[in-house]
Amino acid sequence: MRRLQLALCSFSYALAACNSAPTPIQVSQSGAGAFEAALATDEAGFAVAWYDNRDRNAEIYLRLLDRTGHPSSPERRLTTTPASSYEPSIERLGDSFILAWYEQTTEGRQTAMLGAWARDGSSKWTHAIAPGSRNPVIRASGHAIVAAWIQAEADGTENVWIGSWGEDGKEQGTRTCVAPASTTTWNLNLAFNGSEAWVVFDAATSTRSSELYAARVDASGVRPPLRLTRDDGATSKDPDLAIDDQGRVALTWYDMRDGNDEVYLFVGRVPDLQRELDDRARRITTTEGESIGAYVAWNDGRVGLAWSDKTPGAHEVYFQSFDQAGMPLESAKRLTRNEPWSLVPAIRPWDKGFALAWTEYRPASSDSHDGTGEIAFSIVD
Numbered sequence: 001m002r003r004l005q006l007a008l009c010s011f012s013y014a015l016a017a018c019n020s021a022p023t024p025i026q027v028s029q030s031g032a033g034a035f036e037a038a039l040a041t042d043e044a045g046f047a048v049a050w051y052d053n054r055d056r057n058a059e060i061y062l063r064l065l066d067r068t069g070h071p072s073s074p075e076r077r078l079t080t081t082p083a084s085s086y087e088p089s090i091e092r093l094g095d096s097f098i099l100a101w102y103e104q105t106t107e108g109r110q111t112a113m114l115g116a117w118a119r120d121g122s123s124k125w126t127h128a129i130a131p132g133s134r135n136p137v138i139r140a141s142g143h144a145i146v147a148a149w150i151q152a153e154a155d156g157t158e159n160v161w162i163g164s165w166g167e168d169g170k171e172q173g174t175r176t177c178v179a180p181a182s183t184t185t186w187n188l189n190l191a192f193n194g195s196e197a198w199v200v201f202d203a204a205t206s207t208r209s210s211e212l213y214a215a216r217v218d219a220s221g222v223r224p225p226l227r228l229t230r231d232d233g234a235t236s237k238d239p240d241l242a243i244d245d246q247g248r249v250a251l252t253w254y255d256m257r258d259g260n261d262e263v264y265l266f267v268g269r270v271p272d273l274q275r276e277l278d279d280r281a282r283r284i285t286t287t288e289g290e291s292i293g294a295y296v297a298w299n300d301g302r303v304g305l306a307w308s309d310k311t312p313g314a315h316e317v318y319f320q321s322f323d324q325a326g327m328p329l330e331s332a333k334r335l336t337r338n339e340p341w342s343l344v345p346a347i348r349p350w351d352k353g354f355a356l357a358w359t360e361y362r363p364a365s366s367d368s369h370d371g372t373g374e375i376a377f378s379i380v381d
Helices: 002-009
Strands: 034-042 045-052 059-065 084-093 096-104 110-117 123-131 133-141 144-152 158-166 171-181 188-193 196-203 211-218 236-243 248-255 262-269 291-299 302-309 316-322 341-350 353-363 371-380
Touching: 034 341, 034 371, 045 084, 045 096, 045 353, 045 371, 059 084, 059 096, 084 133, 084 144, 096 133, 096 144, 110 144, 123 133, 123 144, 123 158, 133 188, 144 171, 144 188, 144 196, 158 196, 171 196, 171 211, 196 236, 211 236, 248 291, 248 302, 262 291, 262 302, 291 353, 302 341, 302 353, 316 341, 316 353
Parallel strands: 034 084, 110 133, 188 236, 236 291, 291 341
Antiparallel strands: 034 045, 034 353, 045 059, 084 096, 096 110, 110 123, 133 144, 144 158, 158 171, 188 196, 196 211, 236 248, 248 262, 291 302, 302 316, 341 353, 353 371
């Protein structure tokens, strides 16, 4: 029966899901490898960015989608440097799409980058943020773009930094060192509470394993970073933070504290980000497989949470919504049911629901991380 259900639920490149979940739309036509989707919205619909190796070099690509999620522009290659370009972050600012990413040379030198493009794909400006920097993430704030990134220092240590740029690409104010990072820090995320910027990340600088940290940056400077998970020797990784206009927070991450990678969610208010959250967070997943790559967004007092779970045999994308107290409003929805691995969903509020983009990855073999990928998109209520 299960084999029959899977057959009825799939077609071609699969990208279909049962249980009334919407059919995802394939965004990229790489034929090689399209990975690490980033998602932005505007009045016309959506913009999806990713890195793609169809040109035998990792390059950043962009494609616009209409309000239903169907492509409304060709795929546009944005980067043309000899270095490989990875992990885009995208925001809409004024009449431009701002992207951040990092480049890596064949010798391993990394440089975080920032650039602006018009809707027709024409470049407006591009800047290097700093030598020895990586993994930038950006968020729009008023008429400025705020970026956080990881920067290698002259003494061999690494730190999280933050800075701001205007629509014209000119840096505003003084960039600030936020907190120590570690070589295991690979994901930063940013959110705003009014004029305050909150940076969340994981690091293993003074703990037995990676733990979560949050740092607040405002007009008076950087407040000392707060450790949000206890030093229990179990890895806590990849936090994502969303703050709504009422000062409500949603923080998600995956944690090994129960002996398996599981997704956790904390919902509260900004003042609650002051101490360890372990006992105040809700464990979302209870599956045998790993649950990773969780991302969160607010929409009209509702929290949308998306993640990847490997329990069915290959990673699949799941979605679940929660109320302002962090209580589930529905059972988790499985959005994909296919042969590729569905990984790292980006999520944004849209209309009365949420928009998601992720990677559909086909490994070259069962024991290899090499393979092909395409970018998929879906809207959920």
